[in-house]
Amino acid sequence: MDKVTRTGISFEPKLLGLFDKFIREKGYTNRSEAINDIIREKLFHRHESQIVGTIKVIYDQRAGHYSKNVSNLQHDYHCQIVSSMHTYLDHHTCLELIVVKGRIDRVKKLLEKIKKTKGVREAELILENHKRITT
Numbered sequence: 001m002d003k004v005t006r007t008g009i010s011f012e013p014k015l016l017g018l019f020d021k022f023i024r025e026k027g028y029t030n031r032s033e034a035i036n037d038i039i040r041e042k043l044f045h046r047h048e049s050q051i052v053g054t055i056k057v058i059y060d061q062r063a064g065h066y067s068k069n070v071s072n073l074q075h076d077y078h079c080q081i082v083s084s085m086h087t088y089l090d091h092h093t094c095l096e097l098i099v100v101k102g103r104i105d106r107v108k109k110l111l112e113k114i115k116k117t118k119g120v121r122e123a124e125l126i127l128e129n130h131k132r133i134t135t
Helices: 013-026 031-044 066-076 104-115
Strands: 050-060 081-088 093-103 120-127
Touching: 013 031, 050 066, 050 104, 066 093, 066 104, 093 104, 104 120
Parallel strands: none
Antiparallel strands: 050 093, 050 120, 081 093
């Protein structure tokens, strides 16, 4: 084992109870082991702002130039867009699914711009863990 340095941490009682429950559930043998893993994760795997999801868009193709406008947006956000699929729901209504990944702030900006596009009836971000963000 590498040389270690001892330090002290103060916890609110409720937080400590939750932390001890977490330790038991994850199978840690002590608090230090769990704290070291959590710190390593935060320092070396900074993906907390990274997401994977799908933007679902329902729009009326008669209103405005949705396809052209969103195509331009997709070029502007090409680093966040993995792929997209377009299908017809009825004679005038279309569904577009845009698979996205990357920084949550960039994906939310894309969603906001899509929602402002003329003809869009509904737009929402569905994250891989099934959370919905409608801004």
